[in-house]
Amino acid sequence: MAPQADARAFFVFGDSLVDSGNNNYLVTSARADSPPYGIDYPTHRPTGRFSNGLNIPDIISEQLGMEPTRAYLDPFLKGNNLLVGANFASAGVGILNDTGIQFRLHELGARRVIVTGTGPIGCVPAELAQRSRTGECAVELQRAAALFNPQLAQMKAEMETLCQKILGQITLHMKENE
Numbered sequence: 481m482a483p484q485a486d487a488r489a490f491f492v493f494g495d496s497l498v499d500s501g502n503n504n505y506l507v508t509s510a511r512a513d514s515p516p517y518g519i520d521y522p523t524h525r526p527t528g529r530f531s532n533g534l535n536i537p538d539i540i541s542e543q544l545g546m547e548p549t550r551a552y553l554d555p556f557l558k559g560n561n562l563l564v565g566a567n568f569a570s571a572g573v574g575i576l577n578d579t580g581i582q583f584r585l586h587e588l589g590a591r592r593v594i595v596t597g598t599g600p601i602g603c604v605p606a607e608l609a610q611r612s613r614t615g616e617c618a619v620e621l622q623r624a625a626a627l628f629n630p631q632l633a634q635m636k637a638e639m640e641t642l643c644q645k646i647l648g649q650i651t652l653h654m655k656e657n658e
Contacts, residue, residue, distance in 0.1 A: 488589070490565035492537045492549050494596075498569045499535070504528035505553035536596075537567060595636050597629035 492498050504513060511528075518526035520533055534542075541548045549567040550557045557566055601607065602621030611618045 489563060490537070490541060490544065490546060490549055492565070492567040492569055494569040498537050498567070499531075505551065505555065540594075541565075595632065597632050598625045601625050 512530045513526045513528045515526060517529065518524065521527065538548050546564065549565040550561065552566050552568045600617060600622060601624065602618035607618050607621060608615060
């Protein structure tokens with residue numbers, strides 16, 4: 481088996497599961513830059529994130545020995561800083577028209593891609609708050625996740641076969657959720 485190459489860059493595209501949630505660079509009254517936010521971080525100081533802990537991209541960055549990816553709107557994300565990665569799931573920027581940029585990931589050197597299934601979406605706090613009076617998960621959303629994940633697994637296998645035919649070596653890793 482060939483030795484693994486060091487990761488040179490890490491780009492994140494996704495939904496709220498990979499959103500660092502920092503809106504320090506947006507004009508908004510919704511803020512997360514004061515206590516209690518950040519109480520579980522090593523510094524115990526607010527960072528501007530709405531999450532109170534590490535998310536999946538943070539953990540991957542740590543494992544790769546890299547700094548956490550910067551939010552797409554971070555003013556320091558330019559020049560060489562942009563070349564090592566960015567989080568395009570940050571602060572809802574994925575819904576903006578100007579983030580529909582076509583990335584030629586393979587041409588830029590991407591060879592490993594992680595695809596994740598969806599978790600128990602009927603049990604996320606927002607759904608429980610909106611739909612549940614008893615704390616029970618939203619059944620229709622749980623069913624949707626149960627239908628989606630097997631189809632995603634099939635699509636992942638088909639995509640990997642097609643990508644290998646067209647591009648050569650590429651690996652899609654899939655994390656299946658229960």
